[in-house]
Amino acid sequence: xxxxxxxxxxxxxxxxxxxxxxxxxxxxxxxxxxxxxxxxxxxxxxxxxxxxxxxxxxxxxxxxxxxxxxxxxxxxxxxxxxxxxxxxxxxxxxxxxxxxxxxxxxxxxxxxxxxxxxxxxxxxxxxxxxxxxxxxxxxxxxxxxxxxxxxxxxxxxxxxxxxxxxxxxxxxxxxxxxxxxxxxxxxxxxxxxxxxxxxxxxxxxxxxxxxxxxxxxxxxxxxxxxxxxxxxxxxxxxxxxxxxxxxxxxxxxxxxxxxxxxxxxxxxxxxxxxxxxxxxxxxxxxxxxxxxxxxxxxxxxxxxxxxxxxxxxxxxxxxxxxxxxxxxxxxxxxxxxxxxxxxxxxxxxxxxxxxxxxxxxxxxxxxxxxxxxxxxxxxxxxx
Ligand code: PLP
Numbered sequence: 001x002x003x004x005x006x007x008x009x010x011x012x013x014x015x016x017x018x019x020x021x022x023x024x025x026x027x028x029x030x031x032x033x034x035x036x037x038x039x040x041x042x043x044x045x046x047x048x049x050x051x052x053x054x055x056x057x058x059x060x061x062x063x064x065x066x067x068x069x070x071x072x073x074x075x076x077x078x079x080x081x082x083x084x085x086x087x088x089x090x091x092x093x094x095x096x097x098x099x100x101x102x103x104x105x106x107x108x109x110x111x112x113x114x115x116x117x118x119x120x121x122x123x124x125x126x127x128x129x130x131x132x133x134x135x136x137x138x139x140x141x142x143x144x145x146x147x148x149x150x151x152x153x154x155x156x157x158x159x160x161x162x163x164x165x166x167x168x169x170x171x172x173x174x175x176x177x178x179x180x181x182x183x184x185x186x187x188x189x190x191x192x193x194x195x196x197x198x199x200x201x202x203x204x205x206x207x208x209x210x211x212x213x214x215x216x217x218x219x220x221x222x223x224x225x226x227x228x229x230x231x232x233x234x235x236x237x238x239x240x241x242x243x244x245x246x247x248x249x250x251x252x253x254x255x256x257x258x259x260x261x262x263x264x265x266x267x268x269x270x271x272x273x274x275x276x277x278x279x280x281x282x283x284x285x286x287x288x289x290x291x292x293x294x295x296x297x298x299x300x301x302x303x304x305x306x307x308x309x310x311x312x313x314x315x316x317x318x319x320x321x322x323x324x325x326x327x328x329x330x331x332x333x334x335x336x337x338x339x340x341x342x343x344x345x346x347x348x349x350x351x352x353x354x355x356x357x358x359x360x361x362x363x364x365x366x367x368x369x370x371x372x373x374x375x376x377x378x379x380x381x382x383x
Pocket of ligand 1: 008009068069070071072102104149151152153178180181198199200208209210
């Protein structure tokens with residue numbers, strides 16, 4: 001592969017994370033619940049790794065519940081909170097989220113709506129930002145929970161989570177944030193949230209491991225019962241995965257100091273594309289964004305949207321991996337719900353590609369994309 005620019009879908013496992021995992025795959029395989037010394041060593045390793053993940057968001061290890069994915073963490077947060085609210089505060093029957101959340105949140109909230117919860121989905125503007133004025137107008141003493149992602153996976157747009165959390169808390173509502181794309185890319189502090197979702201595989205850790213931060217004292221009922229994770233998530237711990245997550249989180253914390261390097265490469269890519277493709281525009285370009293993401297809409301000489309799927313396939317043939325919005329919708333026919341929420345028509349959304357970098361991205365990869373573009377432009381726009 002010449003260039004991997006699909007790091008919002010998933011990232012390469014860091015060699016440091018792999019090396020930390022290996023002793024727990026071979027040799028040190030004991031169950032962390034076992035009483036013998038091998039079990040205790042596994043338990044210690046899990047504890048140390050949780051401290052590493054917690055440090056990335058300014059939390060304590062005891063505040064984290066390790067899960068099998070960020071999707072599970074979000075389900076545990078929302079369902080775990082609402083289960084308690086349902087039993088303790090009947091007046092609160094309302095949930096608020098935004099139109100650009102990951103399906104992990106949106107599909108769950110839709111299910112909750114069918115089960116009787118009142119749901120408000122906040123719209124976003126052309127740049128992908130929800131309005132805090134709208135949020136303040138919708139949150140009341142009947143609101144149980146507000147869930148807003150920290151950064152959007154398709155556009156990289158940074159959401160107004162500080163303000164959203166303040167509004168939720170002013171009305172006694174709980175605040176959950178999906179910080180999957182933000183953690184390791186911009187500073188993330190758990191202090192604003194009652195619940196915060198993380199995923200290892202977006203920050204060079206292994207797949208199949210997530211974490212949920214639960215603020216001390218925040219209502220929580222386990223989604224999966226069992227004695228592990230202080231009875232908050234049953235199931236034998238994925239020791240190698242958790243250890244890999246810890247190592248990756250430590251690296252990510254160091255890497256935050258070098259975020260400018262990624263921003264520099266992303267800007268070089270973005271400006272290079274705009275210079276080589278007349279009429280191309282950046283979706284969410286007017287909003288504050290993650291340093292690694294660029295979502296670009298491509299048009300022909302008349303300003304009409306081109307078929308980005310064809311562009312994606314031609315880039316793929318040149319060894320360049322990019323994506324159309326979310327990975328799970330790639331190859332599907334549905335236009336991106338994020339871009340359509342931003343006011344793009346179906347064809348405009350289908351004319352957009354997401355380029356997402358990581359700390360392993362290189363200038364050579366960026367140059368490989370830019371080198372392909374003039375020929376692709378000639379082919380797609382002339383066709
Ligand atoms: N939330 C966001 C914003 C994401 O981008 C993703 C991954 O695509 C997820 C949640 C789901 O993460 P996981 O694959 O760990 O369930």
